[in-house]
Amino acid sequence: MFNQESDNDTLTTDFILLGLWPEFSHLMFLICLILVVYLVAVMSNTILILVIWLDSRLHSPMYFLLSQLSLIDLALISTSVPKMVTNFFSGKKAISQVGCGTQIFFSIALGIAECLLLTLMSYDRYIATCNPLHYSVIMSHTICAQMTIVSWVGGAVTSLAHTAYAMHLPICHPREIPHFLCEGLALLMLTCEDITVYLKSVVVTSFLVVLIPLSLILASYTLIFLTVHCMSSTEGRSKALATCSSHLSVVTLYFGPAILVYMRPGSSTTPKLNQSLFMFNAILTPMLNPLIYSLRNKDVRAAVKRIIISRCPMQKRKWSLGCCT
Numbered sequence: 001m002f003n004q005e006s007d008n009d010t011l012t013t014d015f016i017l018l019g020l021w022p023e024f025s026h027l028m029f030l031i032c033l034i035l036v037v038y039l040v041a042v043m044s045n046t047i048l049i050l051v052i053w054l055d056s057r058l059h060s061p062m063y064f065l066l067s068q069l070s071l072i073d074l075a076l077i078s079t080s081v082p083k084m085v086t087n088f089f090s091g092k093k094a095i096s097q098v099g100c101g102t103q104i105f106f107s108i109a110l111g112i113a114e115c116l117l118l119t120l121m122s123y124d125r126y127i128a129t130c131n132p133l134h135y136s137v138i139m140s141h142t143i144c145a146q147m148t149i150v151s152w153v154g155g156a157v158t159s160l161a162h163t164a165y166a167m168h169l170p171i172c173h174p175r176e177i178p179h180f181l182c183e184g185l186a187l188l189m190l191t192c193e194d195i196t197v198y199l200k201s202v203v204v205t206s207f208l209v210v211l212i213p214l215s216l217i218l219a220s221y222t223l224i225f226l227t228v229h230c231m232s233s234t235e236g237r238s239k240a241l242a243t244c245s246s247h248l249s250v251v252t253l254y255f256g257p258a259i260l261v262y263m264r265p266g267s268s269t270t271p272k273l274n275q276s277l278f279m280f281n282a283i284l285t286p287m288l289n290p291l292i293y294s295l296r297n298k299d300v301r302a303a304v305k306r307i308i309i310s311r312c313p314m315q316k317r318k319w320s321l322g323c324c325t
Contacts, residue, residue: 014094015187017087020180020275031088034283038081041287045070048290048300055303061139062128065121066293068148069250072117073286076110079103080181080282097167100182105163107282108184111258112209113155118251119213120147125244126220130227158205169193179275181282185261186274206262214255221248246296250289257281 024030052058052067080103087093095103127138166184172192179186185202188195224244231237257277294300 013097014175015097015100015182016093016174016176017084017095017180017182018176018178019088019093020084020279021272027088031085034081034279035085037283037287038077038085041077041283041290042074044290044294045074045286047304048294049074051300051303051307054307057306058299058303061124061141061144062121063299064141064144065117065124065147068151069114069117069121070290072110072114072151073289075106076114076282077286079106079110084180095182100177100187101163101167103182104166104184104187105159107181108162109152109155109159111155111281112158113151114254115209115213115258116151116154117148118247118254119216120151121247122217122220122251125247126224129224129244154209158209162202162205165198169195178272179278181278183274183278202262206259210255210258210262214251214259217251242296246293249292250285253285253288254281257285 019027020030020034021027048070049067052063083095083099083103087095124139127135131138162184166187169188169191170193171190173190175190177183177186177190188198221244228237228241228244257280261274261277261281294304
């Protein structure tokens, strides 16, 4: 009798994740594709972090911030995909209250941390391009460490407030969440409380952590492009534009879906569209970010080559012929 009551309590407190587009006819193929994306994201972000850590020539503020971006992406995609894939192949869709709160906390915290970090990375590029003589003084190791702490702590504190609010509300609807992860707005649709004031606070928070950072990024790049336009050196201009274009690509990939999810009127009433945007933001972007920076960055490619050569010194001659084995 005791076990039965415990089981009933578990059933009433757990949530049910309905998953990613349950009516989709080729769901198995989609889940397998997402699993491949996850493995590529984990491998590429891990390699990028290790390359930046192992190669002393990449021990600069820009690459330190880039390693933090990869770390955030690695954590962000790991927040949702393993649980989603496990639920699909096991046939179980339940997630505990603690698990749900944990997913909400980390998805919000990492998302905000990425917003702040991308803004600080644009400031780093602004200093490097517009004030290169004072770059080493302004962007010291201490400043970089403080930037990183601000990003992580800012995301964690803001997320804690939103998570605590979402998890304390009573649930009066079936505990089924139309999503592949526990997401704050989707969870709030299950409550019988009036959440109008909270939804307004979400818009205010989004303005603070999305629109203001985006405005600062655009302002930084406006000044950067004006400076680049006045450069007499074609090589310097090309190098500056190459670095900035990689960062701008990442900014576009991240901020576009974030604005559509949190700042679009009535976004909470379109769960399918939100799922698509979340899948892009939390799954595809963490895979694309390291590829954008590594494939388009000569310094990163050269660092990978140096590390491979240092690990197989007997093959240096073969590497120079393009056949290091």
